[in-house]
Amino acid sequence: MEKRYVIGVDLGGTKISTALAELNGNIISEYTIPTNAAGGEQEVLGRILSAIEKVLALGDKKVDEIKSIGIGSPGPLDSKKGIILETPNLPFENFHLVKPIEERFKIPTYLENDANAAAIGEFMFGAGKNTKNMVYITVSTGIGAGAIVDGRIYRGNTCNALELGHTTILPEGPRCNCGNYGCLEALASGTAIARIANEKLKAGAESSLKSYEVVTSYEVFEEARKGDKLSSDIIDKSLEYLGIGVSNIITIMDPEIVVLGGGVSLAGEIVFDKVNKVINKRCFKVLRENCRVVPAALVKQSGVIGAVALAIMESQ
Numbered sequence: 001m002e003k004r005y006v007i008g009v010d011l012g013g014t015k016i017s018t019a020l021a022e023l024n025g026n027i028i029s030e031y032t033i034p035t036n037a038a039g040g041e042q043e044v045l046g047r048i049l050s051a052i053e054k055v056l057a058l059g060d061k062k063v064d065e066i067k068s069i070g071i072g073s074p075g076p077l078d079s080k081k082g083i084i085l086e087t088p089n090l091p092f093e094n095f096h097l098v099k100p101i102e103e104r105f106k107i108p109t110y111l112e113n114d115a116n117a118a119a120i121g122e123f124m125f126g127a128g129k130n131t132k133n134m135v136y137i138t139v140s141t142g143i144g145a146g147a148i149v150d151g152r153i154y155r156g157n158t159c160n161a162l163e164l165g166h167t168t169i170l171p172e173g174p175r176c177n178c179g180n181y182g183c184l185e186a187l188a189s190g191t192a193i194a195r196i197a198n199e200k201l202k203a204g205a206e207s208s209l210k211s212y213e214v215v216t217s218y219e220v221f222e223e224a225r226k227g228d229k230l231s232s233d234i235i236d237k238s239l240e241y242l243g244i245g246v247s248n249i250i251t252i253m254d255p256e257i258v259v260l261g262g263g264v265s266l267a268g269e270i271v272f273d274k275v276n277k278v279i280n281k282r283c284f285k286v287l288r289e290n291c292r293v294v295p296a297a298l299v300k301q302s303g304v305i306g307a308v309a310l311a312i313m314e315s316q
């Protein structure tokens with residue numbers, strides 16, 4: 001039977017999203033279930049297998065019509081071996097995820113970290129269409145990135161290239177979840193913005209943020225927009241660090257575009273204005289004049305479309 005479809009699986013700490021798609025990325029059916037990570041690795045594996053079966057049934061397709069399966073997962077992982085090494089929100093540790101899926105369905109299956117999968121999605125179907133060299137950066141609770149070099153995803157030696165969130169921006173900076181100090185993620189992620197705001201409030205700073213019971217990065221952006229001084233200062237500093245991170249990646253990779261995705265990038269103009277200002281100050285003219293920083297096109301579906309795109313790219 002002609003294999004004209006692929007399946008994408010976006011594996012997250014809270015939900016597993018699957019999509020059945022044509023080879024042009026057009027989605028035929030979708031199915032999402034809770035991950036139930038607390039149930040352990042066999043439980044989660046079982047849920048992935050049954051979600052794949054369900055999305056096939058919903059799309060009215062058979063296993064032998066499927067060309068490949070792509071899985072996007074938080075890392076670190078070994079995509080060449082199909083193993084999830086470890087990840088904070090999932091029960092897997094050195095877990096061979098690809099093998100049982102290939103054994104069950106007899107379909108070539110590819111595993112990739114979720115930022116790389118999202119990068120492939122933007123490259124094939126989003127803001128990176130018609131480019132050859134692209135960097136994708138997601139800024140939300142954490143900061144992740146993926147690079148397309150000459151039309152292919154760049155993995156590096158251990159498949160963990162482009163851990164932009166864990167590059168050191170401030171040597172004496174705050175401790176990061178990874179153990180290092182002054183990582184970009186500890187300075188400019190949504191989590192970092194919220195942490196800094198809450199620390200300042202606790203220390204007695206005057207701010208309209210005091211009227212909120214819970215302050216996340218969303219409230220800090222909101223109040224900054226309304227002119228609150230503390231919020232504006234926090235956002236300005238965080239975006240300065242983000243801009244330095246983006247400038248560094250432009251200087252290293254010389255991409256045609258940098259695609260900014262994730263929750264923080266949804267704040268829009270304020271983010272892009274500041275990041276562009278920093279790039280103008282810090283990058284060579286030839287680099288900055290030949291690179292655009294653009295918003296992601298697939299924000300809400302970046303995970304599952306990224307997994308679909310991974311399946312298509314790897315099966316070509």
Ligand SMILES: [Zn+2]
Pocket residue numbers: 165166167176177178179180183185186
């Ligand atoms: Zn770190």
